[in-house]
Amino acid sequence: MLPRLALTAGEPAGIGPELLVRLAATSLAANFIAITDRGLLARAAERCGASLQLTDDDGADIEVRPAGSLRIRHIPLAAQEVPGRPDPRNASHVLATLSEAAQGCMERRYAAVVTAPLQKASINDAGIPFSGHTEFFAALAQTDVVMMLASPELRVALATTHLPLHAVSAAIDAASLERTLCIVYDELCAKFGYPDPRIAVLGLNPHAGENGHLGREEIDTITPVLEKLRQRGMRLLGPLPADTAFVPTQRQHYDAVLAMYHDQALPVLKSEAFDRTVNLTLGLPFIRTSVDHGTALDLAGSGKADPSSLIAAAKMALDLAARAESSIARDANGEDQGHNSRKSS
Template identity: 70%
Template sequence: MTTTTLPRLAVTAGEPAGVGPELVARLAASDLPADIIAITDRDLLRRAAAICGIELTISDDDGSRLTARVAGHVRVRHVPLGERETPGRPSPANAGHVLDMLAVAADGCLGGEFDAVVTGPVQKSSINDAGVHFSGHTEFFAERADSDVVMMLASPELRVTLATTHLPLSAVPAAITPTLLERTLRIVGRSLTSLYGLAHPRIAVLGLNPHAGEDGHMGREEIDTIIPLLERLRGEGMDLLGPLPADTAFVTAMRPRYDAVLAMYHDQALPVLKSEAFDSTVNVTLGLPFIRTSVDHGTALDLAGTGRANPASLFAAARLAIVFANHRAAV
């Protein structure tokens, strides 16, 4: 990519029985300043466009770079379905199709064919029902790229990163180790610089326990693990705040003090973010050798096939991928 060509976004349609294909059709119909390469079954995309009442001009992706794109024109990297989709009813027969889409997008980014990947929602249960262990996009891309990664959810006003992701709550305390926290904080710091251009990122770190342990009266993880690690990294020059009690870390008065928050587990911080900015929140995988953004919602099976699904989150994910790709091209 150069600053004179459009960023090539590989956009995966996700679960074929969900709303993802319809959202991709709406994205393709927009005048977004990107070369949108839909990674999906071309006939599925046509059917999704028809459901939405959208006319698309679909062609196969030839790998060339564009300086402009006409709204409604989209190129496709065809990944055939295992069986024709039934909106609202995921089938394990299409698990291979979903995984192949992700592989095409990831490998294309690793090979320089795409400048970023933007992912639609998948149905994890359907993939697992097919006999394939799948815990999420984040873990899939990490393994594909052989990278240590961190999940970040970003809205226009708040960035939240996670020390642990899809773990049962009972497994979280044992997972919070100095090694994990150091690895995570270093990835977050580097990514805030490389993606957002922040020379000296400030990271707020939440405690694991209520009131950040209350000096050991509500748990010792802060005293034994978190505080010593933060002090050591501060000695290296990292700008780290905390550990903070999670119940006050997100109040308005605190937010100017940090550029991102590191939460200890999935539901410690994400309810705050999603409750205030659900349609504009983007899932970003930090630590990959390529840019990956995603919607922050699921497959919405009850809306699949109706054409009524809100595309705002996919548009937000695509816009942020464009910002990141343009920033990298300009560096």
């Protein structure tokens, strides 16, 4: 049977609905369950000039999904969308789709969730504090999480996410850094199948602080945490200067990078593989992947949005779901998973 993959359309006035239509047109072997408004997708298909067959989701498994078809779990809009013009009245709709997707994953009704981009400002304009998908899912699951963006060539996790630059240093303390590295290590083992992953950790300051002359965060916080975790057996490089960490000769020595803040490493990743990069949330009790771009309000309604990143996110979700099922089967048979979580006693 095809894995049941939950899809959320994100901001109704953005390109998300059109991306879901384009994803439905592919031949990916998945039972796509769109969690959104039925009319929203029908109108998006019309704008794209695409044929779309929508069927109410009855929870049944299927063996084949015809291209151009989606199952739908209807969550109505509060106001009909106007492409390019987000309406705060639809904030509750957006959050309801995310809640249903997450709850469905935790109840194992869905194998994973793939999210289209949303407009954080529109939700905040509705009077609802909201900082992003990552934080929302973390609060719902009541767990610590880490944001990672991954392309076929590079994986980058973030020690801090959506913070102004002046707040980054204070947010990086020993406890949070240790927690983040443990999550990244565990997930590289469990989700990506690395038996003993190598993680490159970037310094916060230029030249990784240059022995304290350009900042002491590396000396006072980052290095002591790395030394502590190395004693548990983790293979950690750094702290490395960010300006040389991504050169080809360095990349062969690690499997993933931990950057200290959002724009320290993501420009490198996106400049190389913008259409093949996937945003995923590590640490959740379910698989969540997403696009690596925003709502592109200037393209909304044109039918011209590039679905490559959403397709890549769906493919990664399917790969991770298949690996998770294989791991469950191995556990049921009493086989060794091949890694020692967190290398701790």
